[in-house]
Structure formats: structure tokens, C-alpha cells
Amino acid sequence: MCLGIPGKVLEIFEANGTRMGRVDFSGIQKEICLAYVPEVEVGDYTIVHVGFAITRLDEESALETLALFQQVGLLDDELNADQHGAIGSAPVAG
Amino acid sequence: MKYLDEFRDPELARRLLDEIARTVTRPWTLMEVCGGQTHSIIRNGIDQLLPEQIELIHGPGCPVCVTPLEMIDKALAIAAKPGVIFCSFGDMLRVPGSREDLFAVKSRGGDVRIVYSPLDAVKLARENPDRQVVFFGVGFETTAPANAMAVFQAKQLGLKNFSMLVSHVLVPPAITALLASPRNRVQGFLAAGHVCSVMGFWEYEPIVAEHKVPIVVTGFEPLDVLEGIRRAVAQLEAGRAEVENAYARAVQREGNKPAQKMVADVFETGDRLWRGIGLIPMSGWRLREAYRDYDAEHRFSVGDIHTEESPLCHSGEVLQGLLKPNQCPAFGKECTPQKPLGATMVSSEGACAAYYNYGRFITPDEISLPV
């Protein structure tokens, strides 16, 4: 039920005094309430749940997280390689 | 879809799994709180790909599953009244009450409608001034701002024919109740990402301080879930217990302030019954006195309907992680998604339905090797 889907804000307008917008979900467009994301601008991504934008999707954080995933394990591989390379030396702490 | 597909990359998933396998040295039991995460875990087979020391318990975070039976019976009673248009999210329609479900009321001619957003129900009320429009307002903190806005707008518009049957539940009191239970086995939590988008995660800091359990705010895509598990396991292995945010693209510590403000204006905290679990103190939201006119329980005087749960269904133990769905004697036999006995078999986010839909018929005992 708490499913939230990222969509891109195409247009922002007012309806009955409420901040609304047209949001694109890979080709499907819907009218979405933007009252809770006053900082969101046209072109931003937002996470939408039951017709409401609940948060701005921080694209910078998204890219950082993906970059972190790319590195996961690589550091360890290098450390292990070092350990194996240095036969006879004291084990590395940690 | 952008910002979904990137978080489903099998190559990166493999890397996260390897890293988890490298980190783990002994058994740990984690609970994913949210039903959306349960669905993602079972669908992607994450529980089976993890090192066997890590056990995932599927938590109570499916609002459809925990909505109490008597609330369903109240919904059925209201939906059957002449002149009522009863609106709900689609997944509530097949939840069994004590005798039938909303679909049965609909097939007898009741005007039961599925809406995408609670604002659609407000719109229906404006378009049908001679009908009573009732919205079934269930959900966790994620859904509450939407439901609060619907009630707020109805009041602003002076609508006399709109009301809401409110059954809102809250995550932090449920986590606290689980931790306080003498039967608790959970050593770390994956907190529900979108609940935290709304509420932030500062509420978990005192829980972590008191109970010394890691709580990692976690998203829903396979990589998000793996990252949540990776961080929780890293904390446990290092003897740490902290609140960590593994879903930074959608969650900030303070949460969504405008949404919180609207919720606080419209709802107040109160005790709430959870289907299969029982009463958890101060674990739900109900309409404030100022919005009493919009309370469907009040308007249709169904406040005195009380119902008992079926003794056959073990969903309460499933929701608390004491039983895996396929360990329930009725699983896949008397109880299937076509003919559910309990709510955890109805919703695709319910643990029983997730196990059924992805073919998990074998219990852990049956696959364990003979000694």
C-alpha cells in the first residue's frame, strides 16, 4: 500500500486553491497533488503515492547511492589482495 | 522507468550479496517492516539468495492486513446502505469481513467504487450532492497526508455528503510493541522508506537508544532492500545500534513538514486494534473533534459493531514473525488468494499472499536436511 513511484513533474498549476501538477510516469501522465512538496519545480522528480507527491526525489543522492553500490566490495577486494600479497607479515587489523 | 530500473541491476545486486556474505559471521534475524518490501523480497527471491545465517521476518506493515475485522464489518454495513457511494483503494475490496467482503456487497447492487486517490472521492461527493460518499481511509503514515487533505478539502468546500471511515496505523508504536514482547526474535529492523519520507526517522532514535537494535531506513527496489540488509548486518556484526538512512534519495531526518502539519491538523493519536495482533496503545490516528462531522463511524452510527477473529487463521503470528506463512496449516489448502481466510492472504503485500503467489509451499522444516 505504501508503494510510491517516481515521476517527473511536467507542469504545475492550482486547482481549488491547492497546488497540483501533471506528472509523467514513463509515458503515463497523471494529475497529482503537489501541496506537500512546495520546493518541487518543473523538471524535478518526485515520489507519488495515492495521487500525492510525498517527497522530492533527490537526484544527486540517487546517483551517489548508485556510485556507492559500484564500489561495494571493491575496497575489500583490494585489501584482501594486499593481505595475500604480503605473506608472512602481521595480519591487517579489522 | 527512471530511478526504478537502476535499482534493479542484477550485477550490483550480486555485489551487495557478496558483501553481505563477507560481513556475516553468525545468525541474525531482521524484520522488514513494510509489506511492499516483503513483496519485493519474495518476488526477487532475496531471502533465498542471502547467506543462510540471515533470517528475514515479514513485519506487520501491510495496512490491508492489519485493518481490524470489525472495521471491515463497519465498512460492509455502511457500503450496503441505500444512497451510499462507498469508495476505497482496490486492495480493500476482497478483504474478508466476518461474513463477506466489499465485492459481495457490490455484486448485490451496492455502489462500491475503487478510487486511485482520496481526492477522487471528494470529487465524487461534489458531483453527487444527493448521495453520501464515504471513503475507507486506511493506511500507514505514508497515506495519512492524502487522507487528511481529502477531509480538509471537504470541510473547506462545505461538503455535507462526504465522510471517511478512518483506520490509520503507525509504525513506531508497532516496532516498540514487537520489541517489548517476550517472544520477540527481531535483532534489527528495515524501516519502511515511504513512511519515513513523510515522518522522517527521528522518531526511531529513542527506540534504538532504549532497545539497542539497528534500524535502517530502507527503500523498495531489490538494491535498496539489499543495501538495508547490508547496513543492518554491518551494524550487528560491529556491535553497533544506530538509525541509518539507506534511502537518502527519498528520505530526510525531519521528513515532510507540510504533510506532517496537515496530518496533525486533521488527525489525533489514539489506541488502535491491529488485525491478528490486538490493541497497541497510541498506535493509530483518528479524526480530531473539529472534524467529527466527517467521521463515517459517527455519521452512520456503526460504532458498536464488534467482531471476533477466526480461530483458524494464524495471521497474527505471521505478522509478528513467529510463524512463516507456509507453516500455517491452512496455507494453500483452505486458504488461498481466491478464497482467503485472513487478510495476509488477500493483499499482494501480505506475507501469505506473497508466499503463495511466488510458489513458496515448502516449509523450512521440510527442506532442512535429515540429521
Ligand code: SF4
Ligand atoms: S495462510 Fe491464510 S489462514 Fe494461514 S495465516 Fe495466512 S491468511 Fe491466515
